[in-house]
Amino acid sequence: xxxxxxxxxxxxxxxxxxxxxxxxxxxxxxxxxxxxxxxxxxxxxxxxxxxxxxxxxxxxxxxxxxxxxxxxxxxxxxxxxxxxxxxxxxxxxxxxxxxxxxxxxxxxxxxxxxxxxxxxxxxxxxxxxxxxxxxxxxxxxxxxxxxxxxxxxxxxxxxxxxxxxxxxxxxxxxxxxxxxxxxxxxxxxxxxxxxxxxxxxxxxxxx
Numbered sequence: 001x002x003x004x005x006x007x008x009x010x011x012x013x014x015x016x017x018x019x020x021x022x023x024x025x026x027x028x029x030x031x032x033x034x035x036x037x038x039x040x041x042x043x044x045x046x047x048x049x050x051x052x053x054x055x056x057x058x059x060x061x062x063x064x065x066x067x068x069x070x071x072x073x074x075x076x077x078x079x080x081x082x083x084x085x086x087x088x089x090x091x092x093x094x095x096x097x098x099x100x101x102x103x104x105x106x107x108x109x110x111x112x113x114x115x116x117x118x119x120x121x122x123x124x125x126x127x128x129x130x131x132x133x134x135x136x137x138x139x140x141x142x143x144x145x146x147x148x149x150x151x152x153x154x155x156x157x158x159x160x161x162x163x164x165x166x167x168x169x170x171x172x173x174x175x176x177x178x179x180x181x182x183x184x185x186x187x188x189x190x191x192x193x194x195x196x197x198x199x200x201x202x203x204x205x206x207x
Contacts (some may be wrong), residue, residue, distance in 0.1 A: 016080050023071055035064065037083060042088045048164050049092035050146055059095055063088040089165060089175065093157060107152055110193035147197040155190035162187050 016037050020031035046056035060122055067074075068086050074083055148156055161172045162183070173180045 020074065020076060020080060023068070031068070038084055041081070041082060045085060045088050045165065046092055049089070049160055050095060055095055059091045060088060062091045066091065084112075086175070089161070089167075092149075093175075096157070097153065099179075107155065107189060107193055109197045110151075111189060143201065144194075144198070147194055150197060151190060151193055155186050155193065158183055158186040159190040159194065163191075 016034070019030045019034050019037075023034065039060065042060045043056055045058040047053070050056050052060060063084060067084055074080065149157060153161065158172060158177060161167045161175060162169070167175070169180045169183050172178075173183045176183070178186075
């Protein structure tokens with residue numbers, strides 16, 4: 001399972017499920033078929049979470065190696081594609097946690113501050129539609145990713161799983177070992193902080 005992974009997604013789930021018995025028998029052709037059927041989808045997941053192509057390719061390779069090693073623990077009542085997705089997300093999280101990072105911003109500096117009467121000390125500025133008019137979609141994604149990278153890890157992970165990978169609250173909680181209530185709280189704070197980081201661009205023109 002080396003080389004470049006497929007970039008196109010052609011994944012009938014029924015075809016993937018039919019591979020389980022063959023994989024457990026050690027059928028080499030089944031491994032190649034699994035990569036062909038699921039590689040594009042997993043690579044898209046890894047690209048969203050990691051950004052860089054090399055890191056994404058490596059994370060997907062790790063996903064398959066991990067899946068093969070733990071195939072005896074796969075519960076066939078679940079979809080194999082869902083199981084692989086979970087392994088891939090975990091592989092991406094591990095890579096994100098071990099990357100060398102710039103110093104993280106303090107959440108206290110990024111969240112709204114309130115005065116005694118309950119109003120925000122600095123009112124939130126409305127975002128101007130024209131501020132993003134000249135930004136290409138790829139550039140916009142890069143900007144958002146750059147700002148997400150500045151969030152503290154605990155908030156960054158919740159934001160990525162909920163808003164980028166679109167897992168639900170319960171799935172995110174299980175993956176991160178949190179309660180659903182903690183996920184909701186961190187997600188709310190992460191979204192507020194991300195808005196603060198993006199505000200100079202979208203509320204006051206390009207930096």
